[in-house]
Every structure is written in structure tokens, then in C-alpha cells.
Amino acid sequence: MVDLEKLTQAVGELDEEKVLAILKEFVGTNPSGEEANKVVNACQQGMAIVGDLFEKGEYFVGDLIFAGELLTAAIDTLKPVLGGESNTKIGKIVLGTVEGDLHDIGKNIFASMAEAAGFEVYDLGIDVPAGKFVEKIKEIKPQILGMSGVLTLALDAMKNTVDALQAAGLRDELKIIIGGNPVTEDACKQIGADAFTTNAAEGVKICQGWVM
Ligand code: B12
Structure with a gap:
């Protein structure tokens, strides 16, 4: 080691x-x-x-x-x-770094680990506006939305995205997990997400728990 x-x-x-x-x-x-x-x-x-x-x-x-x-x-x-890509598919995750934030390393680590665990990951990239998340979720109908952000201002963008999903009537069909340096239990509650983590491996375990 x-x-x-x-x-x-x-x-x-x-x-x-x-x-x-x-x-x-x-x-x-x-x-x-x-x-x-x-x-x-x-x-x-x-x-x-x-x-x-x-x-x-x-x-x-x-x-x-x-x-x-x-x-x-x-x-x-x-x-x-x-881990490589798994052949057995266990669920779909729409993923992205939220609007205003260009950091993607943590998001990419989570995407690789989630794919290895059998998730189909639809990665929308960085600086993703709420409307783009809403569109993709309508199209893909995933079980999970993952939002990443490391700037403090990312927390507002995460909340805006959850609000937009609520307005589009999509919030209740989804589990939402947020990740990145500034996420905390308090932020998670305020944003209206279901889970938060600063550790990609833990995030994958939470997602597995939701679909299995
Ligand atoms: C590298 C870096 C950059 C690179 C990013 C390159 C890239 N491709 O991502 C660049 C140069 C682009 C950059 C730019 C800026 N940055 Co910067 N950056 C960093 C730095 C040093 C590392 C970030 C990182 O990659 N960490 C490593 C990864 C692995 O950690 P992570 O993101 O937390 O991800 C892990 C978990 O959180 C989790 N995870 C992450 N996302 C998700 C999502 C889900 C769904 C799940 C389940 C899990 C999960 O999994 C990962 C693995 O365990 C941080 C310092 C820090 N402490 O983070 C500053 C930092 C984030 N940057 C900062 C700043 C200020 C900036 C700039 C404003 C600088 C400037 N003056 O231009 C710009 C902003 C650009 C923008 N609009 O986003 C500040 C933010 C301050 C704040 N409170 O908002 C920080 C904290 C530095 C500091 N201490 O001042 N930056």
C-alpha cells in the first residue's frame, strides 16, 4: 500500500x-x-x-x-x-456540475465509480443551468439526480435546480444527491436534496441503497 x-x-x-x-x-x-x-x-x-x-x-x-x-x-x-464499466445495469443517474461552477474533477470521479457500480450515467458537464437538468430528467427519467459543486455559490444553484424540478412536477419521482466541498447536512436540508456527501465512494453506496 x-x-x-x-x-x-x-x-x-x-x-x-x-x-x-x-x-x-x-x-x-x-x-x-x-x-x-x-x-x-x-x-x-x-x-x-x-x-x-x-x-x-x-x-x-x-x-x-x-x-x-x-x-x-x-x-x-x-x-x-x-473499476471498469459494469455489464449489469442497476439504474440511471443524471449528473452535472451546477450553474456558475466550472469544477469537474470530483464529479468525474463520482461518474467513474458509479459506472463501475452498474449505473448508466448521463453527465451534462459543467455550468449546467436548472432548465437543462429539467429537460434531461424529462427525457431520461432517471431514478437519481447527482449535482456537484465546490464553490459556495453552487449551493444556491443546487437549490434553484431543485425548485425548478418541483415546479415541473418531477421532484417526487427522483432521489437527489449533492456532492462537493461545501455540502453539509444543513445545506442539504435547505436545498431540499435527499442526501449529501464529500466522498464519491460513499455517494455510490447511497445511490445503490436507493435502487437495490
Ligand atoms: C482545482 C481547482 C480549480 C480548477 C478546477 C479544474 C477542474 N477541472 O475541476 C480551476 C482552475 C478551474 C479552478 C477555478 C476556480 N476556483 Co477553484 N479550486 C480548485 C481546488 C484546488 C481543487 C478542487 C478539486 O478538484 N478537489 C478535489 C476533488 C476530488 O474534490 P471534490 O470536488 O470535493 O470531489 C469529491 C467529493 O466532494 C465528491 N463529489 C464531488 N462532486 C460530487 C457529486 C456527487 C453527486 C457525489 C455523490 C459526490 C461528489 O467526490 C469527489 C471524490 O471523493 C479547490 C480547493 C478545494 N479545497 O477543493 C479550489 C476552490 C474550489 N476554487 C476556488 C476558487 C476561488 C476558484 C476561482 C474563483 C479562482 C479564480 N479567481 O478564478 C475559479 C472559479 C471558476 C468557477 N466559476 O468555477 C475556491 C472556492 C471558494 C469558495 N468558497 O467558493 C477553492 C475552495 C480554493 C480556495 N480555498 O480558495 N479551481
């Missing part, structure tokens, strides 16, 4: 070479899904360090951009051990 603290630190320091070397070695050990989840969490914690250093003025927007590219490459390296 990899040294998780070393990995978190390397992500925080934006040491691409070290991060990718650690991950390639890890993937070569044929790890379990549980071990892979721990490694994803360690990377997520490294991104929190990047965020803190940005807030302190030690990192700049260019560093955030680089951090985004670094983590995307890290997740691509980990993909083979996060």
Missing part, C-alpha cells in the same frame, strides 16, 4: 512527477477497490492543501489550473483500479 501522507503532500506541492510515480506503482500492485478509494481520498486532501495555499496567497490561479490538470492525470492513472 502507498504512503498516503506522502501522496497527499506531493499533490499539495504540485509535484507531478512524484504523484504519478506513486500512483503507477500503486496500480501495478493490483489493489482492491477499498485501497483505491483511500488513494483517491489522499489526492482529495492534497487538493485541499492547494486550496489553502491559494487562499493564503502562496499559490495563484495558474497553480489551481495546474492542480486541476495534475489531478485529472492522477485519476486517469487510477481508472483501471477504480
Whole structure:
């Protein structure tokens, strides 16, 4: 198993070479899904360090951009051990990062894990307005809507989306899960979602519980 603290630190320091070397070695050990989840969490914690250093003025927007590219490459390296696409389909999830928010790394991790667990995932991408969620839900009729957001303002966009679904008469047929750094139990209640998480693997478990 990899040294998780070393990995978190390397992500925080934006040491691409070290991060990718650690991950390639890890993937070569044929790890379990549980071990892979721990490694994803360690990377997520490294991104929190990047965020803190940005807030302190030690990192700049260019560093955030680089951090985004670094983590995307890290997740691509980990993909083979996060599980492939499952042949048995267990349900449909419409997913997107809400309006005003361009962060998609966490959403993409959740999408990969949900697909591996057997969900058909309809990913609408980033900066998705409420109306686009409503349209897709009318078309696909999924059991679950997943909304992602890491900016504080994403919480308002999530609430607007739930309100739009309510107005369209679609809310009651759906389970709604929200994910991303700022989501909390209080926010979940205010938004009118059914569940919240800051951990993609936990999110998949919640969704499985809804359809199985
Ligand atoms: C990388 C990054 C960027 C990259 C994003 C690249 C990309 N492709 O996503 C770029 C450069 C684009 C960026 C831009 C900006 N960013 Co930025 N960014 C980050 C950073 C460092 C990491 C985010 C990340 O990828 N985390 C790692 C992932 C894995 O974690 P996660 O998203 O939480 O996802 C996990 C779970 O939450 C969950 N999950 C996520 N979504 C979902 C959905 C569902 C349904 C489920 C079940 C689970 C789930 O699963 C994931 C795995 O477990 C954060 C710092 C931080 N602490 O998060 C700042 C941060 C989010 N950014 C911030 C800011 C300020 C900005 C900018 C405004 C900067 C600027 N001045 O331009 C812009 C805003 C652009 C916009 N409109 O969105 C602030 C937000 C402050 C706030 N409170 O709103 C942060 C917190 C940094 C900070 N501390 O100041 N950023």
C-alpha cells in the first residue's frame, strides 16, 4: 500500500512527477477497490492543501489550473483500479456540475465509480443551468439526480435546480444527491436534496441503497 501522507503532500506541492510515480506503482500492485478509494481520498486532501495555499496567497490561479490538470492525470492513472464499466445495469443517474461552477474533477470521479457500480450515467458537464437538468430528467427519467459543486455559490444553484424540478412536477419521482466541498447536512436540508456527501465512494453506496 502507498504512503498516503506522502501522496497527499506531493499533490499539495504540485509535484507531478512524484504523484504519478506513486500512483503507477500503486496500480501495478493490483489493489482492491477499498485501497483505491483511500488513494483517491489522499489526492482529495492534497487538493485541499492547494486550496489553502491559494487562499493564503502562496499559490495563484495558474497553480489551481495546474492542480486541476495534475489531478485529472492522477485519476486517469487510477481508472483501471477504480473499476471498469459494469455489464449489469442497476439504474440511471443524471449528473452535472451546477450553474456558475466550472469544477469537474470530483464529479468525474463520482461518474467513474458509479459506472463501475452498474449505473448508466448521463453527465451534462459543467455550468449546467436548472432548465437543462429539467429537460434531461424529462427525457431520461432517471431514478437519481447527482449535482456537484465546490464553490459556495453552487449551493444556491443546487437549490434553484431543485425548485425548478418541483415546479415541473418531477421532484417526487427522483432521489437527489449533492456532492462537493461545501455540502453539509444543513445545506442539504435547505436545498431540499435527499442526501449529501464529500466522498464519491460513499455517494455510490447511497445511490445503490436507493435502487437495490
Ligand atoms: C482545482 C481547482 C480549480 C480548477 C478546477 C479544474 C477542474 N477541472 O475541476 C480551476 C482552475 C478551474 C479552478 C477555478 C476556480 N476556483 Co477553484 N479550486 C480548485 C481546488 C484546488 C481543487 C478542487 C478539486 O478538484 N478537489 C478535489 C476533488 C476530488 O474534490 P471534490 O470536488 O470535493 O470531489 C469529491 C467529493 O466532494 C465528491 N463529489 C464531488 N462532486 C460530487 C457529486 C456527487 C453527486 C457525489 C455523490 C459526490 C461528489 O467526490 C469527489 C471524490 O471523493 C479547490 C480547493 C478545494 N479545497 O477543493 C479550489 C476552490 C474550489 N476554487 C476556488 C476558487 C476561488 C476558484 C476561482 C474563483 C479562482 C479564480 N479567481 O478564478 C475559479 C472559479 C471558476 C468557477 N466559476 O468555477 C475556491 C472556492 C471558494 C469558495 N468558497 O467558493 C477553492 C475552495 C480554493 C480556495 N480555498 O480558495 N479551481
